[in-house]
Amino acid sequence: MRFLCGIFAILLPNAFFGITCYGQSNFTVGTASAAPGQKATGYLEVPAGVDPGTNIPVVVVNGAKPGRVLALVSGAHGTEYASIIAVEKLIAQLDPAQVTGTIILVPLVNIASFEQKVPHVNPIDNKSMNRSYPGKADGTQTERASYIIAKQVVDRCDYLIDYHGGDLDESLRPYAYWGPTGNELQDHISKEMVLAFGLDHIIIWSERPTDPNATRYLDNTASVRGKPSIVVEAGYAGTVENDDVNLLVNGTLSTMRALRMLPGEAHFIENPVWIEKLSDVLADGPGIWYPLVKRGTYVSAGMKLGTITDYFGKVIAEPRAPVSGVVLHINAVPSLKKGDNIADLGVVAAHAP
Ligand SMILES: [Zn+2]
Incomplete structure (x- = not known):
């Protein structure tokens, strides 16, 4: 195989730079x-x-x-x-x-x-x-x-x-x-x-x-x-x-x-939003979740994120944003039990790292 590869290298200069034949193994x-x-x-x-x-x-x-x-x-x-x-x-x-x-x-x-x-x-x-x-x-x-x-x-x-x-x-x-x-x-x-x-x-x-x-x-x-x-x-x-x-x-x-693993130019994002801290909002107990904000919404500290009712429709909680930031994710379904993640908020960094 080495001999054959050598011939290809002569015929096709690109193959030589590919080093397909020399020292590369499974x-x-x-x-x-x-x-x-x-x-x-x-x-x-x-x-x-x-x-x-x-x-x-x-x-x-x-x-x-x-x-x-x-x-x-x-x-x-x-x-x-x-x-x-x-x-x-x-x-x-x-x-x-x-x-x-x-x-x-x-x-x-x-x-x-x-x-x-x-x-x-x-x-x-x-x-x-x-x-x-x-x-x-x-x-x-x-x-x-x-x-x-x-x-x-x-x-x-x-x-x-x-x-x-x-x-x-x-x-x-x-x-x-x-x-x-x-x-x-x-x-x-x-x-x-x-x-x-x-x-x-x-x-x-x-x-x-x-x-x-x-x-x-x-x-x-x-x-x-x-x-x-x-x-x-x-x-x-x-x-x-x-x-x-x-x-x-x-x-x-x-x-x-x-990483130079594929030909072509990478596209680098300019000025992304850097998040310096995460803040989870957790459920105190079971209930039915009615969200007021969507994923990606920017909220201020204290803003109401949604309501939680018991199974008779009585409001039992109104979780609020503990910080100002972006809603990275929010509970997508009505079901809630104690400890479930209601929302995860990201606090925007003052400066890019
Ligand atoms: Zn995952």
Whole structure:
């Protein structure tokens, strides 16, 4: 093969720069193994333990040209559909002949949530699949899956994007998270990634765990291991709107251009709204929710967000905005029980970071 490749290199100078033939080998994640210039599918196999095992689909796009490794992970919450469909579209769209480096795509971490239409958690063990990193080899299914994703995906990549959105009960406006670590070069790269992704509201996620054994979230698991990473959110309440899916697909392609993994120029968003603080409004008890504001509305501190009645229609609460800011997401359904998230408000930063 080396001989043949040499001939191609002479005939086609571009192939020489592609280094397709010299020193590049298969890239394997789980059971997906792709030769240079190829795309392969397979599974991250989570063996049975204290509860059943699962097989998480994984795709490797091994670029024709060698380079860095980008991981795209979606569906930790299996009913945040727009983000899952966006990664499915990227599986179809990414052409290994155009890619420099390697892309690992995990479109649906939480299969049981997707199949059973259960929001927020993995119904097998009732745990969120984005709170248990770096996981445990002998834990419950969520912990074992997190352990395998940390080893097979996080440890193998150079950059990571985690995709989310509004869950079945969340009406969410699109936004991204940028989590600075204090490492100047890493933070510069992750900031370029989030600006290239292009979502116009960006939460500055600071003061996060720095102990690699206590990172909980996927993006933080990657960032404490030195890999620039961001979280992106679009879609809401079970819908798969083209606008949301396109934001996530086009944002990914632009970020890949910024990382020099695809040809073409990245588009960097100018003057996004930076959010410096989040404020949750939680339900005191059960009731029926009647919202007065929508996702994306800017509210002043003290403004009424909606009313809650008992099951006889008597008003029992009128939650108000604890801060001035933007409604990042608001409860999308009438059901409320104690502790449910009614709204999540973002406080706009006085200065860009
Ligand atoms: Zn999520």
